[in-house]
Amino acid sequence: MLPVKRAIMVLLSLLVGLFLLGSWLIASLNLEFAENAMGTLRERQITDTFYANLDRINAHHRLMEQSTRGLARAGGLLLRNPADPATQADTLRNALQDFPDSYGSSLWYREPGRPAHYAYRQGQGIQVEPVSADEQQRLTTWFQRLRGLQPPIEPAQQWTAAYYKSSINAVVISHATLIRDAQGRPLGLAMTDWLADDIIRTVSRVEVTPGTFAFLLDHDNRNLSSLSDAADVDRAQQMINSVTALQLHQRLQDQPLPIISSRQLASPMQQLRHQVDEQHYSLFYSPTRAGMIFGIGVPQTEIDAVLTPMRDSSTRIQLLAGTVMLIISALILYLVAGTLRQLRNLYTDPLTHLPNRERLLADLRKTHTASLLLLNLDAFKEINDFYGHQCGDHVIATLAEALQQHLNERADWRGSRLYRMPADELAIWLPGHHNQEQLTPALTRLLGFISNLEIRWQEQDIPLHASIGVACCNQREAQDLSGEQLLPAANIALELARAGNESFVFYDASRGVREGYEQNLIGANRLRAALEEQRIVAFFQPIMDVSSRRIEKYECLVRMIDEHGEPVSPIHFLDLAKKVRLYRAITRCMIDSAIERFADQRCSFSINLSCEDLLDPELADYIISTVESHAVGQRVIFEILESEGIENYAAVRQFIDRAKALGCLIAIDDFGTGYSNFEHLMRLNVDLIKIDGSLIRQLEDNPTAVTLCRGIVQFAEELGMQTVAEFVHSPAVLKKVEELGIQFAQGAAIGMPSASLITEISVLDADEPGTRS
Structure with a gap:
């Protein structure tokens, strides 16, 4: 008996020893893996924050450069007129009004006698005054420097270091560019100022950890830092001096450091260890678009702080291994508790502690007869954007708690279960047979309860309204x-409710909505395939000069060539292209095809x-750059669809001004349909x-149409605009067009859209209907 007992003890001891050794090895490996994963995640978070703020600063630089170039173009236009201080002052005011992030702007001409003015913000207004003698000398120096550069001029060469401007008693960084005449000769200088206080506020918005600071070094290594607003002035100045002493500009030029992230090859982020007194920092920095250095300093202790709780947890687990039985018991309990915790987290929303979408899907697989309500909060994005995500979480948590109590107290919701869905949605599962007539009163009361729910955030009432989609097993x-x-x-059903601005909608399979979605999916796949296989092409419809009867223009119209080689009208795929976000690709394809042809x-x-x-900045830039690179601006006409409504005049006019600068013409298409706004034309x-x-x-047969067309023609003539008649489908209509004095015509009587250019006119002998897309 004794040898057996001893053998059992030995075996148990070996088992415990192996178990302890295995536990220690697993804990060590898990800790190492978790530390590496957490370190990588922390580094990624810092990188994302860094580039988000670098992009914000570069975006400001880009806008400031665009504003300066726009001011330079305006300054060039002033050269064509006699020097008028009032006109120059208005130009400067307009420049500041169009770019609110700029503090001041100047126009200076080399020609003696030309007035030079400086406009700057003063309170809520804009003050304009002549450029001082000191500023005249500085502008002369910059003019000589910029005039000596060979094109293309790099953006960094057009920015100044921070300097003190005595006329406004402030420190600024300026962006300057040359004013040129029609022959491209430099005749002056346009300049836009960025106030140092605004720069400090911009870099102060960077948040990574509580001890993080941000800085922006200009060309002369002057530091504009968030530390300028620090409470400890001496400490802040010491840190600023230590950063400037690093000479980061020189480091980037002489000995580039290893690239930490290659997400932006134009401005790779560099990392440098830095010590101030006894505190260690990790500096992350990169050049900006303007040639400055943007960087952030993160205390190393705050970077490593995320690993401390993990190490403490591992230590506590290993300390539990006091005895064999305690280790075995504690480990079993720990594993069971951990498994239950993981299962609970898998199926539970951490904010509301309600079952989540995964739990709902698992429950639905076991459901035979029930109804499901999907509830979405209206305008929840606005609440998040205006009050912040903490307020959004508070609203969701409060609503979930109130809804759970409401469902528990109401007899008509007996047996229901509330689920937290992603974003701002909640789901209610209701067992049993139900139909629309039975559920409508309960839904009405539920929506009323949500609308009357009082939720406050920072002494503000948060009103709530919801839309509900309902699906029942019985159809x-x-x-x-x-x-x-x-x-x-x-x-x-929820999408239909939101699209129709209804409080709730019941899903009805007989309406074929699902089949419509399926057809849209098939159409989207066909459209993507057509784009990939270059089957989105341009057709060309001739436009005739009515007086000379010659073809002088063509309208480029999009067509999709199907799998059988037949052209498909855009009415069958353009709306779908907008829904699946392929519209931009089609526009780019048309621009390329038309210009190439x-x-x-x-x-x-x-x-x-x-x-x-026009309101897509990336697409607008692509259109302008393509026209400019092919030098076809003098022959391009951009037709803007009037029937779609033009509301954002500033953005649309910005594109038009850029296009006209290249020689392009602008036409209003489909004028006379729907709400025709003559204000668009002016x-x-x-x-x-x-x-x-x-x-x-x-x-031919409608006097009212004749009267309207005559009015449009007279209006256009008085404004110096040309007119084009669309859908001229017969010789009789063409004759009416000629009698009204319309200058150009297009339609079936002239020529239908074709893959090749129609150069000879073929007027129909009869009224044959034609179409134009």
Whole structure:
């Protein structure tokens, strides 16, 4: 018996020893892995924060450069007129009003006798005064420096270091560019100022850890830092001096440090260990668009602080191994508790402690007869944007608690379960057979309860309104839904409720909404394939000069070539392209196809652009750069769709001014449809009016259409604009167009859209209907 007992003890001792050794090894490996993962995550967070703020500063630089170049163009236009201080002052005021982040702007001309003025913000207004003698000397120096540069001039060469401007008693950084005449000769200087206090406020917005500071070094290594607002002035000055002493500009030029992140190859982030007194910092820095150095300093202790709780936890676990039985018991309990914790976290929302979407999906798989309500808070994004995400979390948590209590207290919700879905959605699962008539009163009361719920945040009332999508297993005129189909069906109903601005919508399978979604998906795949296979092409419709009967222009129209080689009209795919975000790719394809086709032609050609195109900064830049690089601006006409409504005049006019600077013409398309706003023609500097086919096609037999067209023509003539008649589908209509004095015509009577250019006119002998897209 004794040998057996001893053997058991030995075996148990060996087992415990192996278990202890295995536990120690696993704990060590887990700790090492977790430390590496957490360190990588922390480094990624710092990198993301760094580049987010670098992008913000570069965006400001870019806008400031655009503002200066715009001011220079305006200054060049002033050269054509006699020197007028009032006109120059208005130009400077407009420049500051158009770019609110700029503090001041100047226009200076080399020619003696030309007035030079400086505009700057003073309170809520803008003050304009002549440039001082000292400033005249500084502008002369900058002018000589910039004039000596060979194009293309790098943006960094156009920025100054921080300097004191006595006229406003402030420190600024300026961006300057040359004013040129029509022949490109430099005749003056345009300058925009960035106030040092604004720079300090900009870098002070950087947040990584409580001890983090941010800095911006100008070309002369002067430091504009968030430490300027620190409470401990002596300590802050010591840190600023230590950063400037590093000579980061020189480090980047002489001995580039290893690249920490290559996300932006143009401005790779560098890292440097730095010590002030006995405190260690990690400095992350990179050059900006303007050639300055932006950086952040993060205390090393705060970077390493995320690892401390992890190490403490590992130590506590290892200390539990006091005895064999205690270790075994504690480990079993720990594993069981950990498993239960993981299962609970997998199916529980941490904010509301409600079951989450994963739990709902698991429950729906076991559901045979039930209803599912998907509740979405209206305007929740605005609450998050205005009050912050903490307020959004407070609203969701408060609403979830109140809803749970409401469902528990109401008999008509007996047996229901509340779930937290992603973002601002909640789901209510209700067992049993239900229909629309049974649930409508309960839904009305539920929405009323949500609207009357009092939620406050920072002494402010937060009003709530919700939309609900409902799906029931029992369908009256269609096949019943399974439990797993309830969630996608409720999603569809919710989308219909939000699109129709209704409080709640019941999913009805007989309406075929799901099938419509399926068709849209198929159409989207076809459209993507067409783009990838270059089957989005341009067709060209001739535009005739009515007086000379010659083809002088063409309108470029988009077509999709299907799998059988047949062209497909845009009415079958443009709306879908907007929904699946392929509209920009189609516009780019049309720009490339049209310019390539007419690159070696002498005739003009027009391209249709929607307001959505003009308000897309990236697409607008691409259009302008493509026209400029191919030198076809004098032959391009951009047709803006009037029927879509033009509301953001400033952004649209910005594109128009850039296009006109290249020689392009602007036309208002489909004029006369819907709400025709004559203000568009005056505010947008339009060159051509394209009278919509809905009026032109009625010229034969509708006196009202004739009167309207005559009024449009007279209006255009008085403003010096040309007119184009669309949908001229017969010789009789063409004759009416000629009698009204409309200068150009297009339509079936002239020529239909074709893949090749129609150069000879073929007028129809009969009224044959035609279409134009």
